[in-house]
Amino acid sequence: MKLLIVAVGQRMPAWAQTAYDDYAKRFPPELKVELKAVKTEPRGSKSLDTLYAAERSRIEAALPRGIRIVVLDERGSALTTVALAGRLKQWQLSGDDVALVIGGPDGLDPEFRRCAHESIRLSDLTLPHAMARVLLIEQLYRAWSVNASHPYHRE
Structure with missing residues (x-):
């Protein structure tokens, strides 16, 4: 199985990239994790619908069929x-x-959100984009560790 993280935004602070890479390399071969960063649409004076459409197009291009x-x-x-x-x-x-x-x-295109198979949230708090990537990969690793009875997760 493969987990593909598609994230709008290409520039990550060094600390966030280091943390992301550290967790990504921990996954076992049978659970591959890949990151595809897609370009943020420049804001300027564009309407929100225009921004959503441009970013949605890039996201969909990064998603394999099925x-x-x-x-x-x-x-x-x-x-x-x-x-x-x-x-x-x-x-x-x-x-x-x-x-x-x-x-x-600005988040995801509302229609794209509606068409998704699932919608989850990482936190009730508003998170910086870089922190969301790190938190997501850490929680995915932690979830794997729970299922594998690995000692990383303790309750």
Whole structure:
């Protein structure tokens, strides 16, 4: 199974890239994680609909056909780590690859969010984009560790 993280925004602070890379290399070979960063649409005087459309087009171009789409959204389902581990196990058992999509500064196109298979949120707090990437990969690793009875996660 492959987890594909599609994130709008290409510039990550060095600390965030280092943290992301550290967690990404921890995953076992049977659970590959890949990051595809897509360009943020320059804001300027463009309408929100124009921004959404441009970023949605880039996101969709990064998504392989037939992949399960899970959007990260402030209105999504709140999950505990154990619940995320359960989701990860379900995704693995289904045999589908999963794309977790992080929107840009203005979020994701509303229609794209509606068409996604699932919507989850990382926190009730507003997070900087770089922090969201790091938190997501850490929680995915933690979810894997729960399922594998690895000592990383303790309750």
